Amino acid sequence: MSSHVFNQSSKSTASPASPSAIVDQIVAGWQAVQDSTPLVQCLTNTVVQPLTANVLIAGGAAPAMVDVVGEAEVFAAIASGVLINLGTVAPGQQAAMPVAAQAAHENGTPWVLDPVAIGALPVRTNLAHTLTAFQPTVVRGNASEIIALSGGVGGRGVDSTASVEEAADAARAVAEKTCGVVAVSGEVDLITDGSTEIRCVNGSPMLTQITGAGCSLGAYITAFVATIEDPVIATAAAHVCFGIAGERAAQKASGPGTFGVYLLDEIANLNADIIRAEAKLP
Amino acid sequence: MSSHVFNQSSKSTASPASPSAIVDQIVAGWQAVQDSTPLVQCLTNTVVQPLTANVLIAGGAAPAMVDVVGEAEVFAAIASGVLINLGTVAPGQQAAMPVAAQAAHENGTPWVLDPVAIGALPVRTNLAHTLTAFQPTVVRGNASEIIALSGGVGGRGVDSTASVEEAADAARAVAEKTCGVVAVSGEVDLITDGSTEIRCVNGSPMLTQITGAGCSLGAYITAFVATIEDPVIATAAAHVCFGIAGERAAQKASGPGTFGVYLLDEIANLNADIIRAEAKLP
Amino acid sequence: MSSHVFNQSSKSTASPASPSAIVDQIVAGWQAVQDSTPLVQCLTNTVVQPLTANVLIAGGAAPAMVDVVGEAEVFAAIASGVLINLGTVAPGQQAAMPVAAQAAHENGTPWVLDPVAIGALPVRTNLAHTLTAFQPTVVRGNASEIIALSGGVGGRGVDSTASVEEAADAARAVAEKTCGVVAVSGEVDLITDGSTEIRCVNGSPMLTQITGAGCSLGAYITAFVATIEDPVIATAAAHVCFGIAGERAAQKASGPGTFGVYLLDEIANLNADIIRAEAKLP
Numbered sequence: 001m002s003s004h005v006f007n008q009s010s011k012s013t014a015s016p017a018s019p020s021a022i023v024d025q026i027v028a029g030w031q032a033v034q035d036s037t038p039l040v041q042c043l044t045n046t047v048v049q050p051l052t053a054n055v056l057i058a059g060g061a062a063p064a065m066v067d068v069v070g071e072a073e074v075f076a077a078i079a080s081g082v083l084i085n086l087g088t089v090a091p092g093q094q095a096a097m098p099v100a101a102q103a104a105h106e107n108g109t110p111w112v113l114d115p116v117a118i119g120a121l122p123v124r125t126n127l128a129h130t131l132t133a134f135q136p137t138v139v140r141g142n143a144s145e146i147i148a149l150s151g152g153v154g155g156r157g158v159d160s161t162a163s164v165e166e167a168a169d170a171a172r173a174v175a176e177k178t179c180g181v182v183a184v185s186g187e188v189d190l191i192t193d194g195s196t197e198i199r200c201v202n203g204s205p206m207l208t209q210i211t212g213a214g215c216s217l218g219a220y221i222t223a224f225v226a227t228i229e230d231p232v233i234a235t236a237a238a239h240v241c242f243g244i245a246g247e248r249a250a251q252k253a254s255g256p257g258t259f260g261v262y263l264l265d266e267i268a269n270l271n272a273d274i275i276r277a278e279a280k281l282p
Numbered sequence: 283m284s285s286h287v288f289n290q291s292s293k294s295t296a297s298p299a300s301p302s303a304i305v306d307q308i309v310a311g312w313q314a315v316q317d318s319t320p321l322v323q324c325l326t327n328t329v330v331q332p333l334t335a336n337v338l339i340a341g342g343a344a345p346a347m348v349d350v351v352g353e354a355e356v357f358a359a360i361a362s363g364v365l366i367n368l369g370t371v372a373p374g375q376q377a378a379m380p381v382a383a384q385a386a387h388e389n390g391t392p393w394v395l396d397p398v399a400i401g402a403l404p405v406r407t408n409l410a411h412t413l414t415a416f417q418p419t420v421v422r423g424n425a426s427e428i429i430a431l432s433g434g435v436g437g438r439g440v441d442s443t444a445s446v447e448e449a450a451d452a453a454r455a456v457a458e459k460t461c462g463v464v465a466v467s468g469e470v471d472l473i474t475d476g477s478t479e480i481r482c483v484n485g486s487p488m489l490t491q492i493t494g495a496g497c498s499l500g501a502y503i504t505a506f507v508a509t510i511e512d513p514v515i516a517t518a519a520a521h522v523c524f525g526i527a528g529e530r531a532a533q534k535a536s537g538p539g540t541f542g543v544y545l546l547d548e549i550a551n552l553n554a555d556i557i558r559a560e561a562k563l564p
Numbered sequence: 565m566s567s568h569v570f571n572q573s574s575k576s577t578a579s580p581a582s583p584s585a586i587v588d589q590i591v592a593g594w595q596a597v598q599d600s601t602p603l604v605q606c607l608t609n610t611v612v613q614p615l616t617a618n619v620l621i622a623g624g625a626a627p628a629m630v631d632v633v634g635e636a637e638v639f640a641a642i643a644s645g646v647l648i649n650l651g652t653v654a655p656g657q658q659a660a661m662p663v664a665a666q667a668a669h670e671n672g673t674p675w676v677l678d679p680v681a682i683g684a685l686p687v688r689t690n691l692a693h694t695l696t697a698f699q700p701t702v703v704r705g706n707a708s709e710i711i712a713l714s715g716g717v718g719g720r721g722v723d724s725t726a727s728v729e730e731a732a733d734a735a736r737a738v739a740e741k742t743c744g745v746v747a748v749s750g751e752v753d754l755i756t757d758g759s760t761e762i763r764c765v766n767g768s769p770m771l772t773q774i775t776g777a778g779c780s781l782g783a784y785i786t787a788f789v790a791t792i793e794d795p796v797i798a799t800a801a802a803h804v805c806f807g808i809a810g811e812r813a814a815q816k817a818s819g820p821g822t823f824g825v826y827l828l829d830e831i832a833n834l835n836a837d838i839i840r841a842e843a844k845l846p
Contacts, residue, residue, distance in 0.1 A: 047613040047629050049329040053493035058538050063493065065329050065370050070405040078402070088629050090656040092372040120642075123634040209832070211617035211627065255829025256622050265537025268491070331611040335775035340820050345775065347611050347652050352687040360684070374654040547819025550773070 019281040022198065022236065026279060027272045029228040029237040034060040038080035038226035042219055043067040043097055045087025045116065048212030051260070052083075055216040058268040059241075061223035072096040076103035081226030082111040083219045084131060086124040097127060101134035110137040110225040114218035119148030132178055137225050138235050139174055140183040140218045143167035150174050164190050181231045183221065183239065185214055188282060191235045198236040201280045202243025204250040210260045217242050220267075241270055244278045301563040304480065304518070308561060309554045311510040311519040316342040320362035320508040324501055325349040325379050327369025327398065330494030333542070334365075337498040340550035341523075343505035354378040358385035363508030364393040365501045366413060368406040379409060383416035392419040392507040396500035401430030414460055419507050420517050421456055422465040422500045425449035432456050446472050463513045465503065465521065467496055470564065473517045480518040483562045484525025486532040492542045499524050502549075523552055526560045583845040586762065586800070590843060591836045593792040593801040598624040602644035602790035606783055607631040607661055609651025609680065612776030615824070616647075619780040622832040623805075625787035636660040640667035645790030646675040647783045648695060650688040661691060665698035674701040674789040678782035683712030696742055701789050702799050703738055704747040704782045707731035714738050728754050745795045747785065747803065749778055752846065755799045762800040765844045766807025768814040774824045781806050784831075805834055808842045 017025075040061045044052055049065060056063040066075040069092070076082050082104045084097050104111040113136035115128040128149055132139075139149065143162035150170035164186035171182040175194035184190040189200040207213040221238040228234035245266035253259035299307075322343045326334055331347060338345040348357040351374070358364050364386045366379050386393040395418035397410040410431055414421075421431065425444035432452035446468035453464040457476035466472040471482040489495040503520040510516035527548035535541035581589075604625045608616055613629060620627040630639040633656070640646050646668045648661050668675040677700035679692040692713055696703075703713065707726035714734035728750035735746040739758035748754045753764040771777040785802040792798035809830035817823035 045629065046328045046610045047617050047627075050332055050493060050614055053329050054538060054542070057491055057493060063329075064399065065327065066399075066403065068371055068373065068376075068405055071371075071403045074402070074404065089632055089635075090372065090654065091632065092374075092656075094632075117628065117630075120638070121630065121635045122638065123632055209621055211614060211621060253829075255826075255832045256618060257825035257828030257832075260618070260828075261539035261543055261825055262537075264539030264542075265535075268537045268539075328610045332614055332775060335611050336820060336824070339773055339775060345611075346681065347609070348681075348685060350653055350655065350658075350687055353653075353685045356684070356686065372654065374656075543821035543825055544819075546821030546824075547817075550819045550821075 022233070022281055023276060023279045025230075025233045026237040026240050027275050029224055029234060030241050030270065030275055031272060033223050033227045036227050037062050038223050039064060040219060040222045040226060041066050041072075041075050041079040041082045041100070042085070043072060043093055043100055044083055044085035044215060044219065046090070047087060048085075048215040051212040052216045052219045054264050055267060056219050056223060058264045059220050059223055063219070067093050067096050067100075069096045069099060072100040073103040076100040076109055076111070077107040079109055081222040082109055083114065083222040084111065085114040085116060085215050085218055086118065086127060087114070087116040087215055089124050089127060094123065094127060098130055098134075101131045101136070105134040110222070110231070112136060112138045112140060112218055112222045112225065114140050114215060115145050115149050116141070116215065118145055135178050136180055137231050138181045138183060138221055139178060140185065140221055140235075142185050142214070146170050146174060146182060146184050164188055168192075181235050183235050185217065189239050191232060191239065193232050196232050198232060199282050200236055200239040200243060201282050202240050202247060202278070204243070204246040206250040206253060206256065206259045207246045209256040213246070213263075240279045241275060242267070244275060245270060247278070304515070304563055305558060305561045307512075307515045308519040308522050309557050311506060311516060312523050312552065312557055313554060315505050315509045318509050319344050320505050321346060322501060322504045322508060323348050323354075323357050323361040323364045323382070324367070325354060325375055325382055326365055326367035326497060326501065328372070329369060330367075330497040333494040334498045334501045336546050337549060338501050338505060340546045341502050341505055345501070349375050349378050351378045351381060354382040355385040358382045358391055358393070359389040361391055363504040364391055365396065365504040366393065367396040367398055367497050367500055368400065368409060369396070369398040369497060371406050371409060376405065376409060380412055380416075383413045383418070387416040392504070392513070394418060394420045394422060394500055394504045394507065396422050396497060397427050397431050398423070398497065400427055414456075417460050418462055419513050420463045420465060420503055421460060422467065422503055424467050424496070428452050428456060428464060428466050446470055450474075463517050465517050467499065471521045473514060473521065475514050478514050480514060481564050482518055482521040482525060483564050484522050484529060484560070486525070486528040488532040488535060488538065488541045489528045491538040495528070495545075522561045523557060524549070526557060527552060529560070586797070586845055587840060587843045589794075589797045590801040590804050591839050593788060593798060594805050594834065594839055595836060597787050597791045600791050601626050602787050603628060604783060604786045604790060605630050605636075605639050605643040605646045605664070606649070607636060607657055607664055608647060608649035608779060608783070610654070611651060612649075612779040615776040616780045616783045618828050619831060620783050620787060622828045623784050623787055627783070631657050631660050633660045633663060636664040637667040640664040640673055640675070641671040643673055645786040646673055647678065647786040648675065649678040649680055649779050649782055650682065650691060651678075651680040651779060653688050653691060658687065658691060662694055662698075665695045665700070669698040674786070674795070676700060676702045676704060676782055676786045676789065678704050678779060679709050679713050680705070680779065682709055699742050700744055701795050702745045702747060702785055703742060704749065704785055706749050706778070710734050710738060710746060710748050728752055732756075745799050747799050749781065753803045755796060755803065757796050760796050762796060763846050764800055764803040764807060765846050766804050766811060766842070768807070768810040770814040770817060770820065770823045771810045773820040777810070777827075804843045805839060806831070808839060809834060811842070
């Protein structure tokens with residue numbers, strides 16, 4: 001099977017699309033984000049908040065880190081999209097995350113769950129299962145995290161000890177459970193809703209040499225699913241655009257410090273021509 | 283009326299000052315900050331803490347993020363100035379902010395309130411009204427935030443939906459209530475104590491392309507009001523110096539990543555000649 | 565006495581080592597960190613979390629900011645090393661720090677205490693004394709902080725008001741109490757376990773012009789003590805390598821913004837030849 005978006009089972013209604021048709025959708029999706037400035041609420045870990053907010057602004061979105069009870073649920077009802085990232089789970093955030101997820105779910109606000117380092121760590125693992133019940137539009141994680149979320153054995157902290165393909169069945173199982181999209185990040189990213197699947201290869205090993213690249217990608221995905229109707233295409237578009245920016249930043253960088261700086265420049269300086277020329281679908 | 287500092291009402295005792303006289307005061311104020319290394323306590327949001335601390339150091343001040351009950355009120359009594367920024371209001375900070383404001387007020391420590399995104403968000407809106415009773419030396423916000431603080435209808439998250447001039451009456455009303463200064467940030471910044479007013483135009487649109495520029499300006503203002511007797515001049519001096527650094531950083535930057543880095547370099551590399559040459563008062 | 569590692573008292577079993585022998589151990593230690601990717605758990609302040617995580621990755625370690633009760637103690641038992649930094653002590657961290665320290669102590673996980681700004685601030689001062697009972701492998705601080713930890717009078721916020729040599733007796737007293745190493749950071753760093761002592765002079769004044777350099781050094785030390793058996797050599801190796809990177813970054817930087825970026829590049833680009841050529845032991 002050579003198509004890049006294909007059906008896994010008979011239940012899918014997605015038409016197989018050619019790579020160039022997908023690239024067209026990605027470019028259109030990126031443009032839609034630029035045109036609409038989606039308001040992205042983030043309940044995310046304190047380590048990556050500055051980079052995450054800067055990635056969102058560079059990407060054409062408006063970040064709002066509203067993460068306390070009494071505000072999180074109010075804002076989730078009006079935001080364009082909500083990110084819930086479990087990287088650090090201070091007591092205040094632990095309480096706010098379920099109410100924000102519930103409000104997003106009940107108000108039809110697209111939302112993204114990033115189950116950072118679940119598996120070995122009990123508080124966030126329980127939280128991830130509670131949150132999953134509110135049907136995240138997208139779950140984004142590394143292979144170990146997706147395996148853990150599906151009920152398997154997770155990895156060592158934030159590093160994945162499993163490969164993306166080892167997590168493919170787990171990804172499909174989680175997608176079925178949430179009726180949403182699951183994105184497994186790795187050298188080749190897998191994006192699946194249980195039937196339609198896209199693999200993305202844009203990116204750079206330098207993205208693993210700074211803190212928060214994956215977490216920021218989760219926020220960037222939120223901007224896209226807040227804007228574009230098809231969450232598989234939205235998630236793929238975010239991966240491709242982020243990956244292209246990462247490749248371009250790596251070419252300029254002399255180390256992880258300059259890489260992190262150029263990554264923001266390159267996200268902000270993306271345009272339709274660059275995306276069209278540099279998008280790679282395997 | 284062509285003077286740049288002028289009286290709004292008969293109660294003012296400020297003399298009209300010429301632009302060049304104001305620039306002299308700004309240069310002298312900047313020098314005083316460099317000479318005294320004011321100790322600036324920050325209770326500020328977790329998104330902007332790194333940039334805020336770095337802006338303060340680059341600006342000649344010493345930051346101290348002391349924001350828990352049991353310490354915040356102790357430190358507010360001895361710090362040179364205190365910043366309270368409502369950008370994220372985790373439970374621990376919610377509790378510490380009023381005790382810090384009260385201690386600053388009772389001990390005569392100048393303090394600055396940045397009522398980030400109040401209006402739509404109930405927890406911080408209530409907190410802002412509680413804090414205002416402790417008479418902040420300066421309130422700094424965008425137009426929507428100042429309108430919300432005066433009792434009007436606020437904006438969408440951190441972005442202002444109103445213009446600075448639309449907020450002018452609200453700014454004067456808040457200044458009257460707090461017996462302090464109100465600064466409304468925008469393309470043209472308005473600084474008022476209800477009678478004396480200065481408008482500042484230094485700055486760059488790039489300052490809106492990174493997270494935390496406005497929040498860091500709030501901290502930078504705190505360093506100036508902690509050092510200079512006249513809070514209107516202190517607030518204007520901070521706006522002008524920060525704006526000049528932003529203009530110079532924008533000239534070098536190739537995007538928001540490099541802009542954020544150069545902003546710190548330019549704040550640190552300011553000197554009296556640069557300020558005198560580049561200060562713009564409309 | 566011209567040796568660089570020497571005995572202070574008869575109880576020491578350390579052999580005096582020549583500077584070149586120490587440099588050999590530092591190079592070997594640095595290589596061991598690169599080869600083992602130690603997993604460093606951080607309970608650290610929110611201001612410096614991004615820089616700290618990036619320094620750890622650049623330095624060859626894997627950061628994990630696991631700092632809530634229910635997870636912190638679980639992770640401290642399996643991490644390669646634990647950093648506890650008192651720079652901001654939100655209620656959730658206040659509760660998690662003692663349980664993490666206890667778990668590290670009971671499971672033989674090397675751990676580092678950075679008693680930021682203790683002395684004047686009561687919450688963290690009490691916390692520091694509680695934590696000290698769990699025998700940190702290394703205590704790292706400035707002179708004022710080490711004096712305060714030994715029971716003396718501390719400084720003003722995060723800035724030291726005492727010199728390293730004024731803190732030497734306090735450092736030895738704390739080392740004796742914790743049966744561990746104490747590192748006093750300053751122009752000349754003092755590293756002592758109460759008997760063996762090393763002084764390090766690599767570094768740059770620019771390290772004081774950004775927020776979090778000292779705090780990140782605490783994390784970097786944790787990566788080394790997690791990897792290398794001798795904690796005096798491990799602590800010295802971290803100081804020397806970090807100081808060399810700081811010197812190299814300062815040569816390239818045009819201000820504190822670019823300095824912070826190049827610091828990460830230079831930490832990542834260290835190699836055995838650079839360390840051997842540029843290590844300075846007084």
